[in-house]
Amino acid sequence: MSLRLPPVAEFFPSSLIEWEDHLSAVIALQGCNYRCPFCHSARLVRPGPPDREVPWDEVERVLARRAGWLDGVVVSGGEPTIHAGLGELLEALRALDLPVKLDTNGSSPARLEELVRAGLVQHVALDVKAPLDEAAYERATGRSGALAAVRESLALLRRGGVSCELRTTIWPVVFDERALLELARELAWAPAWFLQSFRPQGCLDPEAERLPPTDPDWLAAVARKCRAVAPGCRVRGETGASH
Numbered sequence: 001m002s003l004r005l006p007p008v009a010e011f012f013p014s015s016l017i018e019w020e021d022h023l024s025a026v027i028a029l030q031g032c033n034y035r036c037p038f039c040h041s042a043r044l045v046r047p048g049p050p051d052r053e054v055p056w057d058e059v060e061r062v063l064a065r066r067a068g069w070l071d072g073v074v075v076s077g078g079e080p081t082i083h084a085g086l087g088e089l090l091e092a093l094r095a096l097d098l099p100v101k102l103d104t105n106g107s108s109p110a111r112l113e114e115l116v117r118a119g120l121v122q123h124v125a126l127d128v129k130a131p132l133d134e135a136a137y138e139r140a141t142g143r144s145g146a147l148a149a150v151r152e153s154l155a156l157l158r159r160g161g162v163s164c165e166l167r168t169t170i171w172p173v174v175f176d177e178r179a180l181l182e183l184a185r186e187l188a189w190a191p192a193w194f195l196q197s198f199r200p201q202g203c204l205d206p207e208a209e210r211l212p213p214t215d216p217d218w219l220a221a222v223a224r225k226c227r228a229v230a231p232g233c234r235v236r237g238e239t240g241a242s243h
Contacts, residue, residue: 005092006030006083009043009050011059013066015074019101019123020165022071025063027089032079034105035142036129037205038171038198044078045204056092063096072099072122081108081115090120101125106153107146116162123163126153128193130174131183140174158189165192167236170214172198177222184226184233195223196236 010028012018018026028041030050039045063073073093080086081104093100099122104112106126115121128150130140137147157164166187170180180195187193197214219235226233 004085005056005089006080006085007049008054008056008059009052009078011054011062013062014070018074018076019072022101023069024072024074024101025066025070025098026074026076027059029075029077029080029083029086031082032077032105033082033107033143034079034129034146035204036140036171037142037173037203037208038140038169039204040199040202041078042202042204056089060092060096063093063098067096067098070098072101074101074103076103079105079107081111086111087115087118087120090115094120099123103127104153105129105141106150107143109149109152109156112153113156116156121162123165124157125165125167126150126157128154128166128168128183128187130171131179132186136174136179140171154187164190165194166190167194167196169196170198170219171208172211172214177225180222180226181229184230187233188230190230190232192232192234193226193230194234194236195219195226 007030008027009030012026015024015026018024028044030044031047032045080102090100100120101123102121103125130136132147134147138144197219199213200209200211203209223233223235
């Protein structure tokens, strides 16, 4: 296998939670172009090789053995689209006849479109990090100018051509009820938009751990209001919320 393959930092042979209604394997790639203060995957954010890189031969061997009963593979990170060898990795998964869910922050719309058009991705989960406002997005991602690319990626998913879902962690620095309701109007088209509680544990920025966790009752109430505008809105882990 080519040495251009991205560094695999973590590999989980099976999971029931990373792709809804799918038994999937999970490949987590090292490195991210965002620096979200509330990120819980700090170990995957830094560039360069992971502390212990999982050899691709090992991953491929396990996947080939399980291909008959896995429903697919989740490719996550970090941010997968920053890697030049991502397409090659996805080609290898296609050779194993395994559907792919790609987790992305939406920062590389051209790359995302290329992968979708090539049929290398069957489902996209895009993280919407903040209200669709330049200042809020910069605060949530630690990167200036991030919003324009995310809007392009959202527009791509809205046009169809690939199954998708959106995800939002309720970081209280940028989200209150009003901001979520405004975002719901922007995302009303989404077939599934998951709201995820903020947990002040293991954050990339230690200051984020001083903030309160998301109150589940508050989130459930706000989600009901959002659902009136965006029918696909659900709280992660809540059953039947979209109906």
